[in-house]
Amino acid sequence: MSVLSELQKASLSPTPDFHPESHPMDDFLRMDRMPHIWCSTCGIGVSVNCFAKALEKCQIPLDQVVVVSGIGCTGRVAGYVKVDSFHTTHGRAIPFATGMKLANPKLKVVVFSGDGDIIAIGGNHFINAARRNIDMTVICVNNFNYAMTGGQLASTTPEGSVLSTSPFGSYEFPFNLPFLAESVGAVYVARWTSLHVYNQTVSMVEALKKPGFSFVEVIAPCPTIFERQQKMGDGLDRLRWYCENSDIRNGASTKDVDIRLRDRIVVGKFVDVERPTYIDAMNAHYRERLGAKYKDYEG
Amino acid sequence: MPVRRREKPFGFPKPETPHGEVVILEERCKGCGFCIEYCPHQILVLSKKFNLKGYHPPEIDKPELCVNCGFCRMICPEFAIYTYELKTGEKP
Amino acid sequence: MKADPKGVLTGSHYIDGDHACCEGALAAGCRFVGGYPITPSTEVVERFARRAPLVEGAIFIQMEDELAASIAIQGAVWAGKKAMTVTSGPGFSLMMEHIGLAAMTESPCVFVDVQRGGPSTGLPTLPGQADMMQARWGSHGDYEIIAISPNSPQECFDLTIDAFNLSEQYRVPVMFMMDECVGHMMERVVIPPADKIEIVPRRFTKLPPGEYLPFKPGEDMIPEMFKAGDGYRLHVTGLTHDFRGYPVMSADVQEQLVRRLVDKIRLNEPKIRRYEENGVEDADVVVVTYGITSRVAVEAIEAARKKGIKVGMLRLVVVWPFPEPRIFELACRGKAFVMAEMNYGQIFYEVERSARGKAPVILAGHGGGTVHEIEAIVTKIEEAHRCLS
Numbered sequence: 001m002s003v004l005s006e007l008q009k010a011s012l013s014p015t016p017d018f019h020p021e022s023h024p025m026d027d028f029l030r031m032d033r034m035p036h037i038w039c040s041t042c043g044i045g046v047s048v049n050c051f052a053k054a055l056e057k058c059q060i061p062l063d064q065v066v067v068v069s070g071i072g073c074t075g076r077v078a079g080y081v082k083v084d085s086f087h088t089t090h091g092r093a094i095p096f097a098t099g100m101k102l103a104n105p106k107l108k109v110v111v112f113s114g115d116g117d118i119i120a121i122g123g124n125h126f127i128n129a130a131r132r133n134i135d136m137t138v139i140c141v142n143n144f145n146y147a148m149t150g151g152q153l154a155s156t157t158p159e160g161s162v163l164s165t166s167p168f169g170s171y172e173f174p175f176n177l178p179f180l181a182e183s184v185g186a187v188y189v190a191r192w193t194s195l196h197v198y199n200q201t202v203s204m205v206e207a208l209k210k211p212g213f214s215f216v217e218v219i220a221p222c223p224t225i226f227e228r229q230q231k232m233g234d235g236l237d238r239l240r241w242y243c244e245n246s247d248i249r250n251g252a253s254t255k256d257v258d259i260r261l262r263d264r265i266v267v268g269k270f271v272d273v274e275r276p277t278y279i280d281a282m283n284a285h286y287r288e289r290l291g292a293k294y295k296d297y298e299g
Numbered sequence: 300m301p302v303r304r305r306e307k308p309f310g311f312p313k314p315e316t317p318h319g320e321v322v323i324l325e326e327r328c329k330g331c332g333f334c335i336e337y338c339p340h341q342i343l344v345l346s347k348k349f350n351l352k353g354y355h356p357p358e359i360d361k362p363e364l365c366v367n368c369g370f371c372r373m374i375c376p377e378f379a380i381y382t383y384e385l386k387t388g389e390k391p
Numbered sequence: 392m393k394a395d396p397k398g399v400l401t402g403s404h405y406i407d408g409d410h411a412c413c414e415g416a417l418a419a420g421c422r423f424v425g426g427y428p429i430t431p432s433t434e435v436v437e438r439f440a441r442r443a444p445l446v447e448g449a450i451f452i453q454m455e456d457e458l459a460a461s462i463a464i465q466g467a468v469w470a471g472k473k474a475m476t477v478t479s480g481p482g483f484s485l486m487m488e489h490i491g492l493a494a495m496t497e498s499p500c501v502f503v504d505v506q507r508g509g510p511s512t513g514l515p516t517l518p519g520q521a522d523m524m525q526a527r528w529g530s531h532g533d534y535e536i537i538a539i540s541p542n543s544p545q546e547c548f549d550l551t552i553d554a555f556n557l558s559e560q561y562r563v564p565v566m567f568m569m570d571e572c573v574g575h576m577m578e579r580v581v582i583p584p585a586d587k588i589e590i591v592p593r594r595f596t597k598l599p600p601g602e603y604l605p606f607k608p609g610e611d612m613i614p615e616m617f618k619a620g621d622g623y624r625l626h627v628t629g630l631t632h633d634f635r636g637y638p639v640m641s642a643d644v645q646e647q648l649v650r651r652l653v654d655k656i657r658l659n660e661p662k663i664r665r666y667e668e669n670g671v672e673d674a675d676v677v678v679v680t681y682g683i684t685s686r687v688a689v690e691a692i693e694a695a696r697k698k699g700i701k702v703g704m705l706r707l708v709v710v711w712p713f714p715e716p717r718i719f720e721l722a723c724r725g726k727a728f729v730m731a732e733m734n735y736g737q738i739f740y741e742v743e744r745s746a747r748g749k750a751p752v753i754l755a756g757h758g759g760g761t762v763h764e765i766e767a768i769v770t771k772i773e774e775a776h777r778c779l780s
Contacts, residue, residue, distance in 0.1 A: 025378050029378065049372075049378065085625075
């Protein structure tokens, strides 16, 4: 059993270069796992920062927040935030979150995952959860490729991009995520880039407060892979590019917000509608059909 | 003729620009340069020194110009920089 | 702990195995079912969909595919409910990744597989028993599960409760391996009153947040559990993790974790095993069987006994972990084995392996689609008997 206790000790000690000077957001992070694995100038850290701020602004008690993520660079977010967090299988964060939300509707369930995870392998789950209007917030950090595995073509990759599985340039037409989300019934759809930190935070606050399936897409730089392969510089160069080339058009029609490789990006809050959530619809329906025999489902 | 003087409203405090102090947690920095680029008053510059990981953290060039807007704290991916208001302790 | 009376439909019912399984789940405290329709298991979820609105705290959702169903139940488990999903062969294949996730994160849940003729789409409306090895080895990596096989609708009710109890006690996904015959067979099922049903509650920890380590095992190699929303703020991952639940990429932690996942079932096998023996002590030939085939084997044994062969039956109730010591003991005592199962040899290889060459093992199997012919098993019994002499 001494081997066990040694391993116990090893698993409890902080990482070697952990520094205890504190930042206002440190309570929200698992400081014993810092520094995080994301590259220098990666946009995922910025989104986590905005998410932390959004939670603070919403004043939702952190004990009730659950973060579920899938596999990938953005999927590692669950491991760094100090709330009940679940790092599930590739593409299946949304059904896991569905099960969790339905079993305990008092939880605030947030799915924080990447574009490949949510819309490619997880596409079926995304469209069905949106259709059902399960009350959850999905934050999709879109870096246009499968970064964790070395930079492969994703279903959001703009045409012409050179990636490891499209070495001569991609010829596939990518998803337009806001259009997809709106068409399957998401009640709140917004897209921002990593540069638009305040807008991102406000969108996250609105998405968290909104009952129903809300979707926030964040266009983030991937300096080590996507930007490098397309010869677009590093994350800072990309943020400068977003600054020059993004149009904020709140309320734009989602049909027109396609992303092309070196073209302007349309960002903004596109959809904000009302629809009954899954549990509300279920309760209302059963009350009507079953009458007094039915007690509202509360978890 | 006496010079007509504009009546100033009585009793209103003069609006003051807040002043913030910047705290840089150098060992966390990965040298991305976001804070340096996007500070509205451009008070940060890339320093010449290295942190333990080999990156150049930012340093404060014009500390008197910080207005506690908090943009550097929001845009930093590493949670390595923040500001606070000297008088009230507010952290935006 | 006694069952919650709200879920127990006390009384004597004339229902089929699928319906009995649903009632067993409700009696055991299952309050979340994520399902997907597939013949011949659809009746389980249909009944749950009908019962759930009127049982307090129960909810049913038909997910968009089996992959979603098998992970939605794990979300419900981590939110504090007992959960189950139901499928058949093709859906079971889809659920494999998440069975692995449940084994790795030690989520207690029940996967019901109402087996049908396979492989692939196979015979949707006819029985088979060819998923038994898949139940044990289907997902990638090293892990152990518990698999139970009922042979009547009454057992479908009783053993579903046992499945939930075992899954809570050992924090492991339990495979409930029915077959289409047992699932669609209607018989009398007696459901006792709620205070006569023992259930094992979830082993929630009593330690406060900060002191509790989610994957630190107790004395019996099994950690206590928590649920999301209680303020623990812990991380659960499918990556290899240490006691805190944080992913650690190292061989030491892999050894520490995966060996425990495997040992908690293997070393507790004497407590988990369950089989029924009938006339085995003085028999020359032992028929090893499970599920619907055991009911045909009873007839075959009668017929063989009339021919003068001393035959006994060993019916596996808990199929995995397999009762190797008992088979070895019987093999050492000079008995021959006939493995009667509705496939071309799956548990047959386990019996052969457990006998370690000390006894002849004959397979009485066929591809499924119908139950065994009595004569087919009797022929194999005679062949086994000839091997002995």
